[in-house]
Amino acid sequence: MLEVIDLSKKYKQKYAAQGINMFLEKGEIVGLLGPNGAGKSTTISMLSSLVVPTSGDVRLLNESTIKNPQNIRKILGVVPQEIALYTDLSAEENLRFFGEIYRLKGAELKKRIEEVLEQIGLTDRRKDLVKTFSGGMKRRLNIGVALLHNPEIIIMDEPTVGIDPQSRNYILEAVKRLNKERGMTVLYTSHYMEEVEFLCDRIYIMDKGHIIASGTKEELKNILSSENTISIQVERVKEEFIQLLEADPTIRQVKVLDRNVTVIVPKEYNLFQKISQIAEETSTALISVEVKAPTLEDVFLHLTGRALRD
C-alpha cells in the first residue's frame, strides 16, 4: 500500500534520517521503534508529506507522493507527538474546526463528531474546554482529530507520551480496535518497547537516522537466539562489580538500570558461577539472577549497545 524507498533527509550537514526503506500493507499495524532522536519523527514527516525528503521516494499504490501529496493526505490521519489542539476551545469545537477544514459539512460532520467522541470516550466532556482536560484526555482528543475524516492509514507519533497507565491502556486498546474493526492501517512510533510489542505485527527499529533491524516480533527476537539475557538484581550496584563484568570477554553487553544489571552472553556460556565469583570479590550482595526470554529492548541493546530510553 505504502512504500518508502531509500528516503533521506539532511538538515544542513547532518542527516536526520538516511536510507530509510520500509513498507506498510493494508490492515497491518507496523511499529517504528527507537530512542528519542533516532529519526522517527523526521521519517514520519516525510512519509506524511509534511517534509520534502532530500532524496528517495514515498509511493502510495505505486504513485509518488512527493510531487503530488494531495492523494496521500486524503487517506492519511496523523497523530502528532504534541497536543496539536486549541486548548481554549472545547472538544467539540476542536473537532468541528478540524472537520470543517477536512471539508466535512452539515449532517456528515455532525455524525462524524458524534462517532469520534464515542470512540475516544469523551462524549460526556464534549462541551468542556480542552485546557481543563487531563493529559490522557488531551491525548485521546489528539487521536480523535486524526480520525475525523475516516483515514485508511493512521500514523501515530508517540501518542502516549506523558500520560498515566490507565489512559495509555485506553489508547492502546483503541488503536487495536481501529485496526480490527475498521481495518485501519497503523504506523505506530514509540520508544516504549512494550507498546510496540503489544500492538504491532511488524516492527522497524531505528537508531541514529537509520533502520537497523526490521521484521515480526519473533524474527527480531531470533536475532538473540544464540544469546541469553541475564538479569541480575543486586542490593547496591558497585562500580568494581560492573567493571569486572565488562572485562569478561564472553559477556557481550552490560546494562545498568537502578539495581538491575542486564548482561547478554552466548547461550553456551554458563555465567552463574562467574557472576557469583565477581560478586564475592567485590562484596556485592546478590538478590536474584534470572535468565529471561529476550525482549525487543534486549534486541535494541544487542544492536546498539544502548537502552531504548537512554
Next chain:
Amino acid sequence: MIIPFIKKDLLVLLRNPQELLVLVLMPLVLIAILGFALGGVMGGDAEPITAKVAFITHSDEQKEIEAFIEEIKGQEMPEEAETALIQSANLLHPIQTLVDDVFGSKELKEIVELEVVKAEKLDEIKNDDHYAAVIEIPAHYTYDILSSALLDEPSSATITLYKNEGKQISPKIVEDILMNFQKQLTSMTVIGKAGVQLEDIKSKEIGKTETVTEREPINSLQYYSVGMSVMFIMFIASHIGSSAYREKQLQVFNRIILSNTSRWSYLGGIFFSVIVIAIIQQAILYGVTSLIFGVVWKDLFGFFLVNLSLSFAIGGVGALLTALNYRIDSEGVSNFFGNVMVSIFAFLGGSFTPIAETSSVIGMLGNLTPNGAGMSSLLQLLQGVELSAIAHHLFYLVGFGLIMLTAAVFSFPKRGDAI
C-alpha cells in the same frame, strides 16, 4: 475554507480575557483618561467666551452735540464752514457708535453682553465678580471729542476701563475693543481735518471678504476616540501573528496542511480573521464612544469605508507578521511589532498628540503609517469633510494592505522549507 479560520480565531479571542482587555477595554480607558485630562487642548474643546460688561456714562450725548452746535453758531465763521461743521457734528456720535455699532454688532454681541448701568452703581459694580469690565464715559466726552476732531482743540476726553483681574481673557478683549475704537475715532478725526466727509468714509467697503471652507472643530474625546482606536487595531495583527506561530509550534499548522488546505488558504484565513476582528473591535470602540462620550459620526458610509480600508491594511500586516514569524521560526517579529512598532506608528500617526502640526515631514511620515492615514481620514470625516477629499487615504490603505499581503505570500515558507 476561510470561514472556519475566522470562527476559530474569534472563539479563541473571546476565551482569552487578557487579550480582550488589551484590545477593547484598554483603549476605552485611555480614551476616557486622555479625552478628559486633555480637554481644552483641542480647538473643539474651547468654551465660548462671554463677558458681561457694565457701561456707565456721565455724558449726555445729544445735549453735548447741541451745545457744540450752539457754540459753532456763536462763533463768527463763514457760512459754508459753519454748515460743514454742524453736519459733521450731527454725524459723529461717539458714544452711540460705541454702544450700537461696536458692542451692538452681531459678532461682538455673541461675546460681550453690554449692560448700561446708572453712574451711582459704579462702586457696587466694580466689586461685582459677574462683570468682566466696567466702561466709564466721563462727562462732556462727546463735546470734547467734537471739539478736538472738528475745531482742533486739545482733548481731555478719556474713557476709563475697570478690568476684573479675576477674569483672564475677557477684560483683555474689552480693552482691545476700546483701543481699536479709539484708533478708528482718531483716524476719522484726522480724515475729517483733511476735509473728507465722514459720511463718505462710512459708506465705503474695506477690501474684499473671502470665504474659506469651514470645518467643525475636533474636541479631545473625538480626537482620542479615533487616536486610540487606530492604535489598538494594530495589536490585532500582533495578536494573530503570535497565535499563528503557536499553531506552528503545537503542530496544529501541520494538521491544517495535512487536510489539503493550502498554505495560501491558511494565510488568507489569517488575513480575513484580522479584518473581521478589527471591524468588530472598531465597531465596539466607536459604539461605546458614541454612547458614552457622544462621539457621533454623521457620515456613516464614509466612516465604514475608512474602517474597512484600515482593517484591510491591518489584515495585510497580520499576514506579514505571521509569514515572518514562520520564516524566522520565532514569535519575535509579532512581539517586536506589538511592543515597539505600534508605539512608534501611534506616535507618528498622531494617536497621542497631533504631532503632524509640528512639521510637514512628520505629518507626511504619519500619513504613511496605516493608523496615521486612517486617523487623518476619520478626523476629517468628523470635521465634515466630503468622502472624495479623503479618497487618497483610502486608496493608500488598500494599497498598503495589498503590498503587505504580497510580501507575506513571498516570505511564507514554501513546502520543503524547514517549517
